[in-house]
Amino acid sequence: MQYIITAYDYVDEEAINRRLAAREQHLAGIRALIKNGNFISGGAILDGSGKMIGSSVHVEFTTRSALDYWLMKDPYVTNKVWESIEVTQALLVPVEQYQ
Numbered sequence: 728m729q730y731i732i733t734a735y736d737y738v739d740e741e742a743i744n745r746r747l748a749a750r751e752q753h754l755a756g757i758r759a760l761i762k763n764g765n766f767i768s769g770g771a772i773l774d775g776s777g778k779m780i781g782s783s784v785h786v787e788f789t790t791r792s793a794l795d796y797w798l799m800k801d802p803y804v805t806n807k808v809w810e811s812i813e814v815t816q817a818l819l820v821p822v823e824q825y826q
Contacts, residue, residue, distance in 0.1 A: 728787065728788060728789070728790070728791065728816055729767065729785065729786070729787045729816070729817045729818060729819050730785070730786050730787070730788065730791075730794055730814055730815065730816055730817060731783065731784075731785055731814075731815045731817045731819075732769075732782070732783070732784040732785075732786065732798070732812060732813070732814050733772075733781070733782075733783050733812075733813045733815075734781050734782045734783075734784075734803070734809040734811065734812040734813070735772070735780060735781035735809065735810060735811045736779070736780050736781050736808055736809060736810060737807060737808070737809075737810040738810070742808070743778065743779070745806050745807060745808050746779060746803070746808045748806065749802040749803055749805075749806040749808055752802035753801060753802045753803050753808075756797075756800075756801055756802065757769070760786065760797070764787070765786050765787055765788055765797075766784075766785075766786055767785035767786060767787060767819055768784075768785045769782065769783055769784035769785055769786075770782070770783065781809070782803065782809070785817070785819055791814075791816075794814065798812065798814075
């Protein structure tokens, strides 16, 4: 099943510092998802000034519980970067078929 994760960061003064401190660990987890075939696309959501304020991630997992297990271990969750997380099941366009 494919999912769209839309997550917005906390808005306190230290939120961006927590994001930057956890970023390399988060990206290491994303690299593991890529290697395992779970990651489809994603990146940071920016505000009007270019500051990172959240993330949009497209993933594929065999079950919702597998997705939830990954999410609960992600450094952006464990380090209180993402304050609100919305997970929506999706059917994403298979880009490789159109290249």
